[in-house]
Amino acid sequence: MPRKAQDVTDAELAILQVLWEEGEATVRMLVDRLYPTRTTSDLATVQKLLKRLESKQCVVRDRSGWPHLFRPGIQRDDLITRRLQSTADALCGGSLSPLLANLVNPLLTNLVKGGRVSPEEIQQLRSMLDELERE
Amino acid sequence: MPRKAQDVTDAELAILQVLWEEGEATVRMLVDRLYPTRTTSDLATVQKLLKRLESKQCVVRDRSGWPHLFRPGIQRDDLITRRLQSTADALCGGSLSPLLANLVNPLLTNLVKGGRVSPEEIQQLRSMLDELERE
DNA sequence: TTGCCCTTAGACAACCCGTCTTTACAATGG
DNA sequence: CCATTGTAAAGACGGGTTGTCTAAGGGCAA
Incomplete structure (x- = not known):
């Protein structure tokens, strides 16, 4: 049996941190902040992470403009609460x-x-x- | 880069829960509690999980008797504290x-x-x- | 010794996660 | 209009984890 996927991974969290701070951002801004090398593949990496975050409903993608705008789909407090609850589920019977x-x-x-x-x-x-x- | 190995996995945690409850146990007791089928491979699975827990210092193995006795090497509260701290590190700058x-x-x-x-x-x-x- | 259970070492498939490649598409400048 | 530039999308990939399983060796009692 495979391991349980963690809700938000570390690389994904780094993106969320920027979005929480900035409110919204394009892929380019995120790459500039997180991957100073700005490789082609860095950009694809961020796109991939954003896509995964979007499918987890942790990021909202605004496709109306160009380029797309990304906004947090979850607040930091909500993520904290989620992790606290999962710790409680694993170790305290949910309490x-x-x-x-x-x-x-x-x-x-x-x-x-x-x-x-x-x-x-x-x-x-x-x-x-x-x-x-x-x- | 690979994901960060979680301190104690779910299958490992199931073993720890029994050890916390019983204080100590042999492999057989753990298999009976956790893998009622009692297959040969179930026993090897538990052995493997115990070995990993031992290497993480989460289980203490008493080799003086036969069969070996296993005791928890970490308390539930310590594990709770560890997870709380890692949540704080990830989301609250460690506070x-x-x-x-x-x-x-x-x-x-x-x-x-x-x-x-x-x-x-x-x-x-x-x-x-x-x-x-x-x- | 024989038989049984435990121990140990390692192989294995399935999966995760970050990265990277490739192809297609939108916008802008000439 | 075409070429260039930057973005979007789909997917492959490798190294790592995790639970399971096989196989071979070792301790104990009858």
């Missing part, structure tokens, strides 16, 4: 709260150690705490 | 707190909708809240 426990504890210990937790992360924790308490 | 936000919000909305959140999950959220407040 998300064990992930929460696994996430909160390391962040807390880092807080205590005065370690690598940035002020923004601390702020984020606080606001989430507030939100939880408001319920 | 874990965006995952937290992505996790808390769905759980909250499910709470509000009175939906599919189990009482245990609610309880877990409460205790984590307590823990947060104690800091």
Whole structure:
């Protein structure tokens, strides 16, 4: 039996990152950003990756103009959620709260150690705490 | 370039799940649990998967007895943490707190909708809240 | 020894993924 | 209009993974 195809591969993700940042892009822009060599085959590679992303509904292709315009068909948060869920499916019987426990504890210990937790992360924790308490 | 090998594959994970549950097992026990047909090749398959898990340090093989005994070389929580971190690396520049936000919000909305959140999950959220407040 | 099960090494097909080649097509400049 | 340039589309390809399977050797008990 073959391995399960991962939703979005690393090379595909690199393209999505640019699209998330730029909002939209042509093939040329993507090649310039990701494959500075700009070989002929680099361009074909990006086309292929875009095609696969399109078939996964992770990219929307606007064929009305020339050249085609590409836009993200999925938001970063959605992809995060999808990966979290698949981790939960594989390791927690589909339940998300064990992930929460696994996430909160390391962040807390880092807080205590005065370690690598940035002020923004601390702020984020606080606001989430507030939100939880408001319920 | 080939895809990145996933740390633990699905078939390997099935073995780990049994080891986590039982604490230790022989090849025979694992085959009985996972491959009821008990073919000759099923046994070889499990051996192969165990060997790969061993080389990844995810399983410890006790060769002192006969037949060999296999124990988990990694805990479920460690694997969860590893996958969370790799999701964070791919999508959040390595920072874990965006995952937290992505996790808390769905759980909250499910709470509000009175939906599919189990009482245990609610309880877990409460205790984590307590823990947060104690800091 | 005989028989049985376990161990070990390796072959194998199916598949994935990034790359590359090739051919056809749209637009622009002369 | 033709030639050039850049894009679109289809597909081949190699190296790698993953689960399965075959084959041969080794430990244990009767």
